[in-house]
Amino acid sequence: MSAHVAPFPQVDHQRALFPEGLALDCGMAIAPLAVAYRTYGRLNAARSNAILVCHALTGDQYLAEPQPLTGKPGWWQTIVGPGRPLDTDRYFLICANVLGGCMGSTGPREEMTDAEGRPLGRPWGTDFPNVTIRDMVRAQKKLVEDLGIERLLAVVGGSMGGMQVLEWAATFPEAVYAAAPIATAAYHSAQNIAFHEVGRTSIHADPDWRGGRYWEDGRVPAKGLSVARMVAHITYLSEQALTRKFGRRLRGASALTFLEDVFEVESYLRHQGSTFVRRFDANSYLTITRAMDYFDLAAEHGGDLSAAFRGTRTRFFVASFSSDWLFPTTESRAIVRALNAAAANVSFVEIASDKGHDAFLLEEPDFHRALGGFLAGCADRLGI
Template sequence: MDERFGLDRRVRLLGPIPLDSGRGFAPVEIAYETYGALNADAGNGVLVCHALTGDQYCASEHPLTGKPGWWARMVGPGKPIDTDRYCVICANVLGSCMGSSGPASVDPATDAAYGMDFPVITIADMVRAQELLVGHLGIERLHAVVGGSMGGMQALVWASLFPARVARAVVIASAARHSAQNIAFHEVGRQAIMADPKWRGGAYYAENDPPAAGLSVARMAAHITYLSEAGLTDKFGRRLQDRPGKPGAKSFGFDADFQVESYLRHQGLSFTGRFDANSYLYITRAMDYFDLADAHDGRLARAFASTKSRFCVVSFDSDWLYPTAESRRIVHALNGARADVSFVELASPFGHDAFLLDNPELDRVVSGFLGAAA
């Protein structure tokens, strides 16, 4: 059996990775998982790219939470990304905290965690690390790169930076740049973390006492952007929590009176057990810096001038984090570059998170696009 493939894999690659900041980073650790087998010509590789708080466990049980993979409904035998047909690779991004090099990793120069000495990274830097991994796995050209949200940004960068290595790119609920509103929400989250006394300037690893309160608030603020007003109203409305002996009563205090408050607090607290606060700072900054047109004199079409990839762009009508207008901007740029692109806006009441939830129409779109003849 080839030791490079399977679950809970980790590889140390010498690199160095040339970072957009001008620094080089080496060596780089990449944690990843693969599902399905690579065929004889290594032409059936599908790279699945995760979002901000995701990880490599897209179709397998998460080791910390025990929950199914974040895209287990999409990746697997007979599923839209069919592991009977494709060898699916999912890697933890550079800067994250589930095994790939990030702020919590040990700096070989100091034998201590990098903390805030870890270099500031970009989405392109994440993709450069993935490109090293794909080469390590012996794949010259990927059948597809697929991602939602920040994963869609990575798919776009793959097609721009490595046009000869991507046959198809599936970009779901994403954008080619981060808006001022999105940057603002991220800054609220970062400030919540850095205002927590336990952050200690990022040097909290030795004490094993992370800034959980700040990270929890950051997650709560971000989670609101992943939902829709209609979805929140339908699920919670203004309903009050039931209390012992007082069903649906106000406390006339600042406990979680409303069900939606309790929901957000649960989301925040559960997040702190599986994610690193410094990684949250680094990855949100990478997303804020993202503007694919920036290196091309502000002309997005030029980012795809050399691409031979086919594109499928998907948006959701209730997504206000990355609204359909952002997807249309990508499609217009691809049309300007004379690229082969399909676009669809899907209906869903679930906002940005719709790409993670059951949606038969999305399943059909992804399955059909991946299986279509070149």
């Protein structure tokens, strides 16, 4: 990658390289293809105990170890480990940075290549093609094959990760024994598209955006990206969670004496925004939010969601959280209805939680028990 691209430190990510590249839904091909990934646990001799974990919009492959830029624990640390629902004594976990991401997989921050795959000495930036959830899944499939795995024990993921789970089950049904789409939907709603558009507009409005060529002078559109993160962060929490965390607590003695950072919830949000820009690339944010907005699994199957799962033998575990208003339970129920119409093997649970969409990432014992039980049952059936 070109030297002047360093809005955040370079990290030497573990990557699989595919010189043949990938044909994308938009009609373009991209080559070579790099998929950055991490694994946890050990692949058994039968190669039958692999679980692919798909990350959400701003997640990455550092599932259960410190994130190299922030030093913070992996995004799903609480659920991974010996004896935990994602039991590293029993399963071989794979987590890959999505296509279009900014943690080592091919994406806007990586070096651009021409149609023959020759490096062009500058990052893709806004020239990076539009990608879809299905493109992300196709890239993951290459990695899984490269690891010598024909069939995954399970694909698991929440939010955008859940979209990938659904796409895996629809596109590669024979490669997925079990699928756990969590806190997700089979399409992105108008309201969710609208929230994403606020974030994108805010990035575009930042003078440091410079038409997406901010990398030329080593700057990043930090203010715009920070506002995008702030608005998204509100949608990840419930009103109850915000109230419990902050209520209307003031930062100073009196609300009326100053105009900024009056309430604790404000400084919390600002902090969320400012730390985010140190670990995430604005062009990646645009690319990935777009991929989520495009997602409409029924539309890929003639407008009939159940057609996406016709004849499937995959076992499904669908979970939602009662206070999640970004991906509400009604959208999980729509997935379950389609799976039922396809006569699929499906279990569904709505977890009572007041933590909002973020609940899937947090300590939710009922959820962990349910997911852990589902995976263990599948492994038992396969004699793992």
